[in-house]
Amino acid sequence: MKRKLHPATARLGIIAIALFVWEVAARRFGDPLFMSPPSRVLVAIFQLAHEKEILAAVALTCWELLVAFALSVIMGLVLGLIVGLNRFTRGSMYPVILLLYATPQAMILPLFVLTFGIGTASKIAFGVSHGIFPVMLTVAAGVQNIPPILLTSARSMGANRRQILASVIFPHMIPSFFTGLRLGMTAVLFGVLLAELYVSQSGIGHFTTEFTQTFQPQNLFALVAVLAAIAVTLNELCRWAESRFSRWHA
Amino acid sequence: MNSSRLAQRLVQLGFLGAVVLAWYLTTMQGHINPLLLPPLGSVYREFVSLLETGQFWPDLRTTLYELAIAFLLAAGAGTLIGYTVSRSGYAIKVFDPLFAGLYAIPTILLFPLYVLFFGIGPASKIAMGATIAFFPVVLHTTSGLSYVKEAYVTAARSMGASPRQMFWNVMLPAAFPVLLTGLRMGLILAFLSILGTETIASFSGLGHQIVELGENMDTAKMFAYIVFVICIAFLLNAAVSFAEARGQRDLA
Amino acid sequence: MTETTPAIRVEGVTQAYGAEGDPRRVVALQNASLSIAPGELVALIGPSGCGKSTLLHLMGGLAAPTTGQVWIDGEPVRGPSPQKVAFVFQESALFPWRTVLENLKLGMDFQGVPKAQRDRRARESLHAVGLSDFTDHYPNQLSGGMKQRAQLARALVLKTDILLMDEPFAALDEQTRMVLGEDLSVLLARTGKTIVFVTHSLVEAVFLADRVAVFTARPGQIKNIISVDEAHPRSRSFMTSDKLGRLRNELYELLHDEIRKTMGLSKSEAAASGKPLAAVQEGEK
Numbered sequence: 001m002k003r004k005l006h007p008a009t010a011r012l013g014i015i016a017i018a019l020f021v022w023e024v025a026a027r028r029f030g031d032p033l034f035m036s037p038p039s040r041v042l043v044a045i046f047q048l049a050h051e052k053e054i055l056a057a058v059a060l061t062c063w064e065l066l067v068a069f070a071l072s073v074i075m076g077l078v079l080g081l082i083v084g085l086n087r088f089t090r091g092s093m094y095p096v097i098l099l100l101y102a103t104p105q106a107m108i109l110p111l112f113v114l115t116f117g118i119g120t121a122s123k124i125a126f127g128v129s130h131g132i133f134p135v136m137l138t139v140a141a142g143v144q145n146i147p148p149i150l151l152t153s154a155r156s157m158g159a160n161r162r163q164i165l166a167s168v169i170f171p172h173m174i175p176s177f178f179t180g181l182r183l184g185m186t187a188v189l190f191g192v193l194l195a196e197l198y199v200s201q202s203g204i205g206h207f208t209t210e211f212t213q214t215f216q217p218q219n220l221f222a223l224v225a226v227l228a229a230i231a232v233t234l235n236e237l238c239r240w241a242e243s244r245f246s247r248w249h250a
Numbered sequence: 251m252n253s254s255r256l257a258q259r260l261v262q263l264g265f266l267g268a269v270v271l272a273w274y275l276t277t278m279q280g281h282i283n284p285l286l287l288p289p290l291g292s293v294y295r296e297f298v299s300l301l302e303t304g305q306f307w308p309d310l311r312t313t314l315y316e317l318a319i320a321f322l323l324a325a326g327a328g329t330l331i332g333y334t335v336s337r338s339g340y341a342i343k344v345f346d347p348l349f350a351g352l353y354a355i356p357t358i359l360l361f362p363l364y365v366l367f368f369g370i371g372p373a374s375k376i377a378m379g380a381t382i383a384f385f386p387v388v389l390h391t392t393s394g395l396s397y398v399k400e401a402y403v404t405a406a407r408s409m410g411a412s413p414r415q416m417f418w419n420v421m422l423p424a425a426f427p428v429l430l431t432g433l434r435m436g437l438i439l440a441f442l443s444i445l446g447t448e449t450i451a452s453f454s455g456l457g458h459q460i461v462e463l464g465e466n467m468d469t470a471k472m473f474a475y476i477v478f479v480i481c482i483a484f485l486l487n488a489a490v491s492f493a494e495a496r497g498q499r500d501l502a
Numbered sequence: 503m504t505e506t507t508p509a510i511r512v513e514g515v516t517q518a519y520g521a522e523g524d525p526r527r528v529v530a531l532q533n534a535s536l537s538i539a540p541g542e543l544v545a546l547i548g549p550s551g552c553g554k555s556t557l558l559h560l561m562g563g564l565a566a567p568t569t570g571q572v573w574i575d576g577e578p579v580r581g582p583s584p585q586k587v588a589f590v591f592q593e594s595a596l597f598p599w600r601t602v603l604e605n606l607k608l609g610m611d612f613q614g615v616p617k618a619q620r621d622r623r624a625r626e627s628l629h630a631v632g633l634s635d636f637t638d639h640y641p642n643q644l645s646g647g648m649k650q651r652a653q654l655a656r657a658l659v660l661k662t663d664i665l666l667m668d669e670p671f672a673a674l675d676e677q678t679r680m681v682l683g684e685d686l687s688v689l690l691a692r693t694g695k696t697i698v699f700v701t702h703s704l705v706e707a708v709f710l711a712d713r714v715a716v717f718t719a720r721p722g723q724i725k726n727i728i729s730v731d732e733a734h735p736r737s738r739s740f741m742t743s744d745k746l747g748r749l750r751n752e753l754y755e756l757l758h759d760e761i762r763k764t765m766g767l768s769k770s771e772a773a774a775s776g777k778p779l780a781a782v783q784e785g786e787k
Contacts, residue, residue: 007343014348034367088254092261104483106446107457108476110464114286189356197361197450208362220362228355235354405595408562409612409660410584419608423599 036218044222054207054223061196061204062230064120068127069188073181075128076135080180084140085169094140101133105191109198123195123203130191134183142176143169175246182238189231288470296474306478312455313444316372320379320440325433328384332391332432342396346389353385361447370451375444382443383436390432394425430494437490445479456482507576509664509696510538510561515570517556529721530556534570536715536724540663543690543697543734545707547753548717548725549764554700555668556722561698562587562666574664584613588657592669594649596641602628602652603637606659613660627659628652630689647678654686658693667699671706679703683710684736691734704757708749709736716756719763726756 005013019038026037036044048054083093109126116122146169154168196205204223211220270290277289300306335341361378368374398421406420448457456479463472515534520527531553538544546554559565560572563579572579574586596605606624615623628634631651641649650670657665671679687710690697701707707714708730716726730749732740740746772779 004340007340007347010344011348014344088258088261091254091258092265096262096265102483102487103480104442104445106442106449107460107479109446109449110461110472111476114464114469186354186356190358193356193358194446194450197358212362212366215366217363217366220366224359224363227359231356231359232351232354401591401593401595402597404564405589405591406612408564408582408584408587408589409609410582410614411612415612419611420597423597426599 032217033215034217036221040218041221041225044218045226048219048222048226057202057204057207058226058230060120060202061123061192061227064123064127064192064196064203065188065234068124068131068192069185071124071128072131072184072188073135076132076180076184077139077177079132080136080139081143083136084143084173085165090140090144097133097136101137105129106194109195112195113199118199118201120203123192123200126195127188127192131184131188134187135177135180138176138180138183139173142173142180146172175242178238178242178245182235182242185234185238189234193227193231285467285469288473292470293473293477296471297477300471300474300478306456306459306475309454309456309459310482312372313448313457316375316379316444316448316455317437317441320376320444321383321437323376323380324383324387324436324440327380328387328432328436329391329429332388333395335388336392336395339396342392346392349385349388349392353389357382357385358443358446361450365451370453372454375447375452375455378447379440379444383440386435386439387432390428390435391425394428394432395421397428398424427498430497434490434494438487441483441486506540508537508573509540509542509575510536510698511573511576512536512557512561513571513573515557515560515567515572517553517560517565518568531560531567532721532723534722534724536727538696538698540696541694543699543710543712545711545714546698546700546717547702547704547707547714547757548722549719549757549761551720551722551764552717552760553720553722554717558666558668558698558700562589584660584662586662587664587666588660588662590650590653590657590665590667590670592672594641594653596649596652596656598641601638601640602633602644602655605641605652606656609656609660615660623659623661624655627655630658631655632685646674647682650674650682658689663696665695665697665699667697669700669702672702679706684738686710688735704750704753705741705746707753708746709741714749714753716753717760719760725760728752728756 004010023037023039026035030037083089083097105126112122112126112129116125150168150172151164154164159167196203197208198205200206200209204227207223208220211217211223273287273290277287335345357378360381361374364374364377368377402420402424403416406416411420444455445457448455449461452458456475460472460475460479463469463475513535515531516529517531518527518529530551534553534557536544536557546557548554556565560567561574561579563572563574563582574583596602597608600608603621603624606627607620610620610623625634625637628637631654633648633651633655636644636648636652641652644652650673654670657667671682674682683706699710711730714728714730715724716728717723718725728749732745769779
């Protein structure tokens with residue numbers, strides 16, 4: 001049997017082939033108004049990296065992402081604990097939260113902008129509005145589904161309510177929390193970026209509009225590529241955190 | 251209904267009631283600019299008028315059309331590719347992490363590229379919806395078909411099942427719930443992204459309509475449309491749940 | 503005296519994973535030879551990871567041995583033999599998306615039984631195991647014991663001469679095991695099938711089998727074969743007899759050291775590989 005390539009190598013090979021095909025196709029058939037080969041995009045990335053305005057825009061977007069994420073996590077954690085720990089609030093609020101979660105927030109984006117303005121506040125608010133739900137729901141779930149046997153055994157050893165909360169319930173919830181963190185990051189990315197693309201004075205949305213309307217595909221591709229790289233990095237961090245803190249989980 | 255259930259229901263109704271009351275009071279007093287938060291009454295009137303005149307049809311048609319095409323593209327490509335990849339353990343090891351990695355990229359970033367390429371007509375929305383919906387479908391199809399419990403496959407083999415019998419009678423039914431989950435996720439994501447992208451750059455569709463009304467400061471009507479879209483989302487979810495339950499029943 | 507063809511014959515069978523010289527090579531089964539006469543009931547017993555399930559899979563043609571040969575009815579085994587061999591597994595291999603009756607019919611579909619016969623045969627088989635009232639239930643609506651009865655029914659409906667059972671009662675509590683064991687003995691006395699079953703229970707092995715093959719720790723070899731000279735169906739009095747007690751004790755003596763040895767192997771393997779002990783033991787099954 002022929003030795004096959006290591007899967008990672010095969011993947012790199014596929015990506016390389018795809019880039020090659022893109023390069024050739026763009027040069028041969030691509031209209032330079034709409035399409036740009038990867039080589040030119042790479043050059044554009046370097047050029048844009050020297051432009052102060054672009055750097056500032058990317059930095060601003062990162063700032064929006066991180067603030068929205070932090071707020072989502074903190075608020076999500078607190079609300080999730082409140083909802084999850086008390087049987088009453090759980091029964092009453094959970095369906096409400098799920099209902100809110102199910103509504104397509106994308107179309108109330110104009111409302112957010114009307115309320116918070118066209119600056120960074122609306123981007124952060126929209127991001128939080130998306131990111132808070134996964135965190136809240138996973139924390140609430142993590143606090144609920146503790147195997148009753150663990151609680152029984154803790155009580156049999158004399159633990160009081162506070163001890164049970166701190167030493168049994170809270171640690172048990174941690175893996176769910178980190179899963180919520182990862183899902184929250186994805187949601188925040190969606191919210192903030194969507195808001196940026198809708199209307200932006202000085203964030204990246206401003207430049208994506210400019211590059212689209214002035215038909216500069218290489219710059220547009222470059223900007224998108226850089227943002228994609230940032231987004232993937234953030235996602236990977238969350239995924240690493242999730243696996244790191246869930247080692248004991250089944 | 252026992253007392254705690256009743257109490258929970260009351261809290262939920264109370265929540266709804268409080269929202270309605272707050273809305274009513276703040277708009278009554280004129281504390282808030284009616285252009286920002288219109289009075290409940292006018293929103294209701296606009297909503298009724300919307301339903302009566304049927305003005306929503308052109309936009310609804312556009313949005314649903316975009317959704318249908320996007321979903322069909324994503325479902326078709328996703329199941330086909332997912333099936334092909336699941337045939338070989340090696341292919342799974344190569345492609346699954348690749349798809350999972352691509353899924354991590356916020357697909358919304360591609361939208362400016364699609365607008366550049368396809369313009370602001372339905373095509374860019376469809377491309378966006380299809381791209382975003384593709385990934386959950388392909389990932390779930392691959393995993394569903396490859397993680398069939400070994401005991402089932404061994405048992406079928408020991409009874410002399412042919413590869414064809416194995417696929418139709420064992421693998422597909424076993425993978426069905428996972429497949430369905432993937433399709434469901436794809437549909438919901440496609441719907442959300444289409445609404446969102448219509449908001450950003452479009453000349454038709456429900457999302458666009460809402461933005462336009464907002465820009466024209468016709469906020470009462472905008473709220474009416476928002477309520478309308480929420481109803482549509484609710485109906486869509488219900489339809490999907492129904493189809494899912496029906497599918498499970500028919501297969502079993 | 504003419505020699506009858508053995509129903510199952512295994513000669514010098516070794517099953518190894520990994521290439522020769524590879525330090526990670528695992529020899530599950532070593533040089534096993536066994537000859538089983540038609541209508542015999544043979545139990546395979548031994549510590550975890552000693553290759554008993556492997557031998558069963560080899561007999562049924564679900565895997566090919568690294569060296570050695572397997573014959574069924576004098577024919578060399580080259581793959582699954584659904585016409586001759588039926589399996590009952592420890593894990594529930596009933597398809598959860600079909601009812602009990604449909605599960606049996608699907609089995610016959612795989613084997614190639616004409617459609618017209620399927621319904622009647624399925625119902626007869628379910629009646630034989632006492633599940634007539636549950637034909638239209640789904641597996642997840644059945645208890646553990648009922649699921650195993652259903653699996654047995656599915657194996658029986660295929661009307662093979664040979665039945666291979668891999669720890670069929672392992673997931674059941676002792677009381678259910680006892681009842682099912684007695685029922686099995688009665689059923690088999692009636693049908694005269696050749697049966698090989700793998701078990702961890704010493705009493706179950708002695709109670710049900712004509713001969714018990716005892717395996718060593720990994721690499722598994724057949725250490726000893728004990729004969730239980732007792733007519734079928736086995737009765738309640740046999741269960742409480744001195745004879746059974748003696749044979750059980752004999753098995754215990756043979757097995758005790760092998761089990762200890764396997765535990766020691768597991769512990770050192772876990773320590774060396776950093777895997778949790780449970781995972782190592784799971785992997786040995």
